[in-house]
Amino acid sequence: MAEPLLRVRDLRTYFYTENGVARAVDGVSFDIGAGETVGLVGESGCGKSVTALSLLRLIRPPGRIESGSEIQFDSKNLVTVDEGFMRSVRGARISMVFQEPMTALNPVFTIGDQIAEVVRVHHGGSKREAWDRAVQMLETVGIASPAQRAHEYPHQLSGGMRQRVVIAMALVMNPALVIADEPTTALDVTIQAQILELLRELQQKFGTSILLITHDLGVVAESASRVIVMYGGEIVEEAPVVELFATAHHPYTEGLLNAMPHVGQQRDRLATIPGSVPPPTAWPQGCRFHDRCSYAWDRCATEHPPLYQIGVGHVSRCHLAEEPERRVAVAERRSA
C-alpha cells in the first residue's frame, strides 16, 4: 500500500481537570489514504471530536497531547512541529468544517471577506485576486449569484447556505484533508442531503481526503468507504463500510446498529444498550464496554482487549475474537 496521507499512532489527548485526568483520547491509531473518506462514529463523550481537534492541534489547557503521540502528515510529526508551521497547515493543507455554521463564521464580516482572508493569509496576492477567488469558490459550492452573495453577512443566509460557505472556506486552498465534524447535524434532512451530495462532488473534483465525524450511521453508510468506531477514548472497531454494516464484530457496534430505527423496517421494540457512557476520568478496568455488554464474561472485567484482526482491514477490540463460541452461546440463549 502506498504511504497514507495521514498516519496517526498512539494519539493520547488528556485533560487535567479538578476531577482527575480525563483520558478523552487514549491511544488512537489510524491512517487516511489520499482521496479517501473515512467515517469516525461514536456517541457523545467517545473522543471523536477531541481526536479531530488534536489533528489540528487545537487543544487548549488543561488539555494536552501527550508526548509519544504521533500525527504523521507531509512527512512531519504534527505533534512536535512549531506553532508557525502548524499555522501554515491549518486551513491550507488540513481544514475543518464545523457542526454549527453560525459559530464558525464571523458575524461582522461579509462571507466574501472571510473566504478572501483565508486566501490572503496562506497565498498572499492582492485583495482583488483573493476576492475573485472567494466568489469563484462560492459558485463552486452552489451558491446562486455568488458575486452579490459575497457581500452579504452570515445572518442573511439560511443554515444550509451558511454550511456551503463554511465548506467553501475549508476548500478554498485545495487542502489535502478536510475534517468534517458533524457537518450536517444542525441541518434539516433535505438540506443534509444537499450538503452530503456537495461534499461528494467536491471530493471527486479535487481528490480531497475527508475525515467525516458523525453520530449518524446513515450518513456514514452513504458517504464513507471505511469506518472507525470509537468508544471510551479508544478505537473499538474499524472496517470497510460494507463489512461493518453486514458483519459488525464489536458488541458496541452491534448495539449501535440495532438501536437505530430504520425507515421501512417496523419493529415492536428497539434493541438498547443498557446504562450510559462512563466519564473519561474513570474508564472501567479491562474492556471499557464490559459493564454494558451482553456478552461480557470474567476475562472482560480484568483484561484490556487489544485490537484483534478480524478480516482484511477489519479490526475489533473484543475478546470474542479469541472465543467466538461465546457469541454463539449467548445468541442461542436469547432465541431460546
Add this chain to the structure above:
Amino acid sequence: MSAPHTSSPLLSVHGLVKHFPIKKGVFGKTSGAVRAVDGVSFNVMAGETLGLVGESGCGKSTTGRMILRLIEPTAGSVEFDGINLVTLDKGAMRKLRRKIQVIFQDPFSSLNPRMTVGAIVREGLTIHKIAEGAAADARVRQLLDEVGLRPEYVSRYPHEFSGGQRQRIGIARALAVEPTFIVCDEPVSALDVSVQAQVINLMQDLQRDRGLAYLFIAHDLSVVEHIADRVAVMYLGKIVELATSADLYREPLMPYTQALLSAVPIADPTIRKTRVVLHGDVPSPANPPSGCVFHPRCQHPAKDAACAEIVPPLEEKAPNHWAACIKQTPTSVEWGVQQAAGGTKRPERYLPVLAHSD
C-alpha cells in the same frame, strides 16, 4: 378536513392558525405576519400516537404549544374530551393541564437546576392536590421506579444526571399528574442513539400500561415511523399529508413527503437510493408561495400554472390516506377547474422509486 372516525377522538384540532405579527418602525406598526401555522386540523384518539413531522420552521412545535396554550392561537379550536381549550379561562385551563402534559426536547433547560429531582416530580402532585406528605413521597419514588430511575435519586439535582436520565425525570414529572394525553416535543432528539432507544421503549411501555395518547413532534422520520400509529407531515404551516405510519412510509403521495423520505440516509451501504433532491430552501412563512405552498420546489411531472393558483385541499387519495396535491390522482379539483386556473397537464399518479438494493 380531518379524517372521520367511528369513535369520538380524545383531541380534535380544527382550523388552527397562528400568525405572528411583523412589527416595523418606531411605532411598532404591523407590516405583515409570519404564518407559522395556517389552518391545521387533525384528531388524536385515546391511546394513539400521532406523529407530527416536518423541517425547521414548518410550524410543528407551534402547533404543539397552541394545544397546550403556551401560545395563544390566532384562530381555530382545540377540543379535548369535548371541551374547547381555546376559549377556556386560565383557571379552568390550569385544571385541565392535569390531563394534558408535555415532554420537552432539551432535558438540560427544561428542569429547574435548583430543585431536587423529588421536588420536580412532586410539584404537580401538590399543585393539583393529588397527594401530600408521606403519600406524595411514596408516589414520587414509585414514579422514579417506573421510569427506570433509582428511588434514592429523589434528593439529587438535575446536573448530576446524564441526558437520558434527565429525559426520564421529565417523563416522571409529566406522568405524576396522571395525564391521558402528552405532547412530546422532540423528546429524543438531543439523545445519543443507544439512549434514545431506551427512552423510546420506555415511552411505548408507559403508553401500553396507561393508555396514554401522544402527539409526537419530531424531525427524525425513522423515530416517528417506529413510534407513531399515524403521521401528519407539515410544510410551511400546513398539513400536506396524513396517513397511517405504514401507508405513509410505504407509499408517500404528496411530492414533499416523497422528497423528505428520500433524503433520509439509509444505514445500509449496499442500498443505493434514487434521491429526489429538493433545490433551494424552504420559503419564508412571512411570504409563502401562492396556491400550493410547495409548488416552487415540487418535482411532480404534472406540475403547472394551476399549482400556483389553486390551494390544494387535504383530500382522501386512498382509504385513510390524506394528501394535499391537485396533481396526484384522484383529486376533487376537476380538470376543468385546473384548466381555468392555467393548468396544462392532467393529474397523474406519480410514485418515484425511492430505494433499491444492488
